Amino acid sequence: DTGVSQNPRHKITKRGQNVTFRCDPISEHNRLYWYRQTLGQGPEFLTYFQNEAQLEKSRLLSDRFSAERPKGSFSTLEIQRTEQGDSAMYLCASSPGGVGEKLFFGSGTQLSVL
Amino acid sequence: AQSVTQLGSHVSVSEGALVLLRCNYSSSVPPYLFWYVQYPNQGLQLLLKYTSAATLVKGINGFEAEFKKSETSFHLTKPSAHMSDAAEYFCAGQYGGSQGNLIFGKGTKLSVKP
Numbered sequence: 001d002t003g004v005s006q007n008p009r010h011k012i013t014k015r016g017q018n019v020t021f022r023c024d025p026i027s028e029h030n031r032l033y034w035y036r037q038t039l040g041q042g043p044e045f046l047t048y049f050q051n052e053a054q055l056e057k058s059r060l061l062s063d064r065f066s067a068e069r070p071k072g073s074f075s076t077l078e079i080q081r082t083e084q085g086d087s088a089m090y091l092c093a094s095s096p097g098g099v100g101e102k103l104f105f106g107s108g109t110q111l112s113v114l
Numbered sequence: 115a116q117s118v119t120q121l122g123s124h125v126s127v128s129e130g131a132l133v134l135l136r137c138n139y140s141s142s143v144p145p146y147l148f149w150y151v152q153y154p155n156q157g158l159q160l161l162l163k164y165t166s167a168a169t170l171v172k173g174i175n176g177f178e179a180e181f182k183k184s185e186t187s188f189h190l191t192k193p194s195a196h197m198s199d200a201a202e203y204f205c206a207g208q209y210g211g212s213q214g215n216l217i218f219g220k221g222t223k224l225s226v227k228p
Contacts, residue, residue: 003157106157
């Protein structure tokens with residue numbers, strides 16, 4: 001069990017550029033979640049996958065955001081045409097599945113949009 | 115709307131003193147409830163969770179939380195604070211109807227004075 005891994009740890013980009021983050025969950029975990037956290041706030045749910053199927057998306061996930069989990073293992077979160085308001089910590093978590101299950105979080109990717 | 119509220123964005127206690135971090139949830143139907151801790155530069159870690167089996171839940175590092183339906187509360191306590199408890203603590207609820215969506219409070223930063 002190597003934990004949930006997120007890359008990169010930090011990303012600085014200019015407004016209007018596209019960025020992509022990667023998350024490697026704990027192996028055998030069926031569920032994978034993306035959250036966003038801004039300063040002074042708790043994590044806000046973005047989306048989650050059950051294996052390769054994206055089962056739920058938050059209203060926070062605008063058309064500029066897309067997430068994939070093509071083979072039910074790692075996942076990518078892409079933000080197109082970044083805006084300064086996208087600056088945040090993007091957290092990934094995984095779990096074996098089921099309601100009430102513990103989530104295992106990665107250390108996050110800190111995005112700064114200049 | 116479903117929500118989780120943490121009273122006090124910052125709590126400061128002396129080493130050895132009682133720790134009390136407050137959390138209230140909305141809804142007449144209690145969600146699954148969790149407390150997570152976030153140390154600097156680390157991912158969120160589960161402290162404990164309530165899933166209706168028992169109202170007093172014991173977690174790691176000497177923390178416990180009591181579920182009180184009449185007060186819609188799930189406060190976190192620890193009898194004697196240690197310097198290593200300094201971190202940010204998040205209460206979260208998972209409501210029925212959304213198996214993927216953990217709703218987090220805004221967090222409480224705990225400082226421990228020597």
